[in-house]
Amino acid sequence: MTTHAPAVEAHDLTKTYPGGVTALDGMAVTVAAGTVFGLLGPNGAGKSTTVKILTTLARPDSGTAAVAGHDALRHPDRVRRAIGVVAQKSGADPVATGRENLLLQGRLYGLRGTALARRADELLARFDLTGAAGRLVRTYSGGMQRRLDVALGLVHRPQVLFLDEPTTGLDPEARTAMWEEISRLAGDEGLSILLTTHYLEEADRLAERIAIVDRGRVVAEGTPDELKGELRGDAVHMELRETPGPVDAQLLRAALDSFAGVREVVFDGRRLSARADDGPAAVPHVLAVLEREGAHVASVTVARPSLDDVYLRYAGRRFAEADAAATASVPAAAAGGAR
Ligand SMILES: Nc1ncnc2c1ncn2[C@@H]1O[C@H](COP(=O)(O)OP(=O)(O)OP(=O)(O)O)[C@@H](O)[C@H]1O
CATH class of the missing domain: 3.30.70.100 (Alpha-Beta Plaits)
Structure with a gap:
């Protein structure tokens, strides 16, 4: 991938799940290399389905998707090597230690020996987990687990990182710490990051560009200031x-x-x-x-106009209303709140 090629480029994605739920209805997203891009939308808007397609875990009914310069539909293996994925649900093994989790993840990507040990130590230090490296993950706080999740996604030095709802369930302090870490990853290390969130404040704080997603398509896109400036x-x-x-x-x-x-x-x-x-x-x-x-x-x-005002303008309803409507049938533990 040249530095100028987009990290992610997807067009006209459609997907209807068995049972007739249309999750994507012309979804499009372009993420410039080295930037943080936010997919913002209420529960059920289609964010996770978009991420699943871009990370090769699902196929669209139609449309195109390229990640790190590779066609996600024709060369999913190449895409998988170029990306890190931090899913909504932790992928860490709770009955292994933080270090063991990192070593195992590294081995899956072909790292071995001292290079792997060095990389694990580097990430433990980076995410402030050195002191807890030998503890079982099930004893970690929510914030520590989430930091380990991000570290696991970075073991093989991906070019593009997907963060699906990175701070859902974290307390305000841990959320702020995670925001700082995400900003640093994009800023200092030139990583391209696509994050999905239904926290308006999170998108505002972190993302250089935001796409507001509603009912499976982008209803507005721009920098947070551009979007708010339109009001x-x-x-x-x-x-x-x-x-x-x-x-x-x-x-x-x-x-x-x-x-x-x-x-x-x-x-x-x-x-x-x-x-x-x-x-x-x-x-x-x-x-x-x-x-x-x-x-x-x-x-x-x-x-000042907020992203909620922008959402209201483009989606025709308040963000919290849309979120509440979508989560009404979802168990409380799986549903976060809009901010
Ligand atoms: N495997 C599936 N089978 C059937 N319907 C699904 C499936 N996965 C998602 N959906 C439906 O597709 C729509 C989009 O879901 P998706 O998970 O992509 O939204 P989202 O914006 O990521 O929301 P959330 O934050 O709740 O995950 C929703 O109506 C959802 O119920």
């Missing part, structure tokens, strides 16, 4: 106090609309909402106009 500006919400007489909504709207950078002014009873290019800067002006027109403000909130 143009901050949301400003104000609660008005009761006034003796009615507020002249039309007059207020006309006065506010005349400000550069304030738009989409909406009155809803005693609530006013608007979009502003720079919310904090607009608030004093908006307050002054309202006071001048006899409307008194009880509270003000300014919110």
Whole structure:
């Protein structure tokens, strides 16, 4: 693979499972080499099915998929040698030690002797597991197990790493530590990473580019800032106090609309909402106009657009709603929460 070839390039993937569930419906994903790409979507959106196809564990009904420059459908063996996979469920043997797990994994990839021992020690140190290397994995905390999972995926120095929901089930501290580690892998080591997540914050923090997936296809794609930028500006919400007489909504709207950078002014009873290019800067002006027109403000909130707003715009429903709908029939232990 040349450094400029995409790490992952898949187009028009479709897959319907026996029983008629359409998991993928024209899915496409391109990951530039050396970058972190996030597939973001609620449970059931088709993220895992996409990863299974790209990691050669499933075949699509139609479409193309290339990973590390190899055709995943025609040369799955070549793809397997070039990738590391950290699945949702840990692949580590709980009744073996951390070091034994790494040595076994290395042997599966043809590493032997001192080269293998050195690589295992390197990864144990790298993932802060040296002190626990001789302990059975079943005694590890959730965060330690997840770090070992990532180390196992890296033993054979893959070019492309697939992380399927890397922080589901971790406490906030372990999640932050894992985020730092993932950023370092892409930054310092030039690894290409495709991660799937249904944590909005995780995609925002880690991924240079994000594809928002809904019902088996990409509904929006770009950098986190590009996606949020499409919503143009901050949301400003104000609660008005009761006034003796009615507020002249039309007059207020006309006065506010005349400000550069304030738009989409909406009155809803005693609530006013608007979009502003720079919310904090607009608030004093908006307050002054309202006071001048006899409307008194009880509270003000300014919110930056979130990926949830982006999701709402493209998928037509809130992320948490979609997640809840998909997980309603899934056992609680298997379902995470959207953030
Ligand atoms: N082996 C299977 N047989 C039948 N249906 C399946 C199978 N695997 C997945 N599905 C269905 O395909 C759809 C997409 O599932 P997929 O696991 O790819 O989504 P996801 O976005 O990864 O969600 P999750 O985070 O819950 O894994 C869902 O409706 C799911 O129920």
